[in-house]
Amino acid sequence: MTAELPLWERQGAFPRPGADGTDFHLWAPNARAVTVFGDFDQWHGQAHPMTRGADGIWSATVADAGPGTHYKYRVTGADGVVRDKADPLARAAQCPPETASVVTAPSSYVWTDDEWLARRAETDHTAAPMAIYEVHLPSWRPGLGYRDVARELADHAVAHGFTHVQLLPITEHPYGGSWGYQVGSFFAPTARLGTPDDFRALVDHLHGRGLGVLLDWVPAHFPKDPFALGRFDGTPLYEHADPLRREQPDWGTYAFNLGRPEIREFLIASAVYWCRQFHLDGLRVDAVAAMLYLDYSREPGQWRPNARGTHENDEAVAFLRDLNDAVHRAVPGAVMIAEESTAWPGVTAPTARGGLGFDYKWNLGWMNDVLAFVAHPHAERRRAHERLVFSLTYATAERFILPLSHDEVVHGKGTLWTRLPEGSQRAAGVRALLAYQWSHPGAKLLFMGQEFGQRDEWSDVRGPDWDLLDDPQHAGIARVVADLNRLYRTYPALHALDGHVDGFSWLDATDTTNSVIGFLRLGPAPSAPGHTVACVFNFSTRDLYDYRLGLPYPGRWREICNTGAADYAGLGVGNLGGVHTEPVPSHGRPVSARLTLPAESAVFFTPDPTGSR
Structure with a gap:
């Protein structure tokens, strides 16, 4: 193994050609001892101790392990506690609720999207239309895996005129109710829907139908599940060593130590891996604001200022700049999107000019204002008029995406349909709202079900109410979305100078x-x-x-x-x-x-x- 190789080719499990076993490599610099165990030793955890290198990498070769083998690491930490951990660099994982890692052979998938990738690398995406259909894949058509859902998803997205599909995190996660936002494995697609090559087939098919594929990616935090990254070698290795910076209070999770070079390399390698290995067209980086501010969701006394005495997280700023530069270098034409909810300056400005280097930023101010406006009773809307027009005073301050996302149809918020005043004109109100979104400067994002006026809130275990399309009012909303996308793509006025x-x-x-x-x-x-x-x-x-x-x-x-x-x-x-x-x-x-x-x-x-x- 050489340092010139990307991280995913230096750490993890690597089956040898033929039947010569598997090499395991794990970074755990403060561990007292590490053993790899799994199917090959009936999970006894004693037969295959690993040897520590000077760089903190533990290694072992197991003759009886090969592709498909389940395994974990038994880590005796610096604190003397023994923990069983999944492989942070595993390229596949067991289907939850099981948590073992899976040895995988190099992919044998034969891609057919060379023309797509070549065209993507030459396209100025900032001048092209971008209409994103946001999908929680396990609940879009419950029961369908990556390959089975590919044709139906492509048919639906193409029929409604979308240019891209954005997937809520399909990085493996232990709890389905987190919708993928509490990641257990940063290099493995969820086994709930199939194998890594099955996921490649989905992306390939969408590309073949003219659809870009984006992935929600979560570098701000990770769950505290015992098998995951927390206190990996008996020390706060992946999480921050400072107790005031170690946790994300909103989600009860650990925050990554973005000041540590190995953690920055781990996360950047994950981002590049997804884009290169799965041909993704970009990443939507979740919870950027939670990374940028030391006092995010913290009360006085719960955070420590930086060296200047202010609340900016300089380590996160440096990480995000390095992340965006690395992805743009490694993946020509890939787009990086920030979910950033504050007025942080220069989110989409180039890093060479002091910006963060993202291509787009979610315009959450527009989302909050327009939903607040349409929720007003009609007789009172004049008092909320400013909320309707305010976003147009700063619409070109960044390159924006206008999101009506999954976040707006859960936790008692209702849906686009139920946010509008009750009465016979609800369908008309949804159609007008969507037309406003499509004509307002900025790329577009719409969560599944909202393209036909879903009435019930979204649940991670049930799909959209497709039978509503038999209702003329809801079918009419779907036709409006398709026609708005047709106009959006046809008329340069609606996208070229966003x-x-x-x-x-x-x-x-x-x-x-x-x-x-x-x-x-x-x-x-x-x-x-x-x-x-x-x-x-x-x-x-x-x-x-x-x-x-x-x-x-x-x-x-x-x-x-x-x-x-x-x-x-x-x-x-x-x-x-x-x-x-x-x-x-x-x-x-x-x-x-x-x-x-x-x-x-x-x-x-x-x-x-x-x-x-």
């Missing part, structure tokens, strides 16, 4: 009386077809007729979307395919048009190239 101030211009932001807003989305060549789209929203319960709105160009404007259309189970109120401008200045624009705005709806217009300008 991160630029030139890609957005207000038409009307102040009509609180009618709960109406309107804005322009602009592409790089506004005079070209598809490079100008006017997006207008009526969030009131009244149809508005002859609503005058200023527009930048004279002539006919074609209606390309009306979420109140009969095709979506709306009432069919609209503009008969388009409107004509009049030489009447309005809203600071040289011409204007009289629009019909259906209640609780969105209408989009684009200049008609066949009409007069």
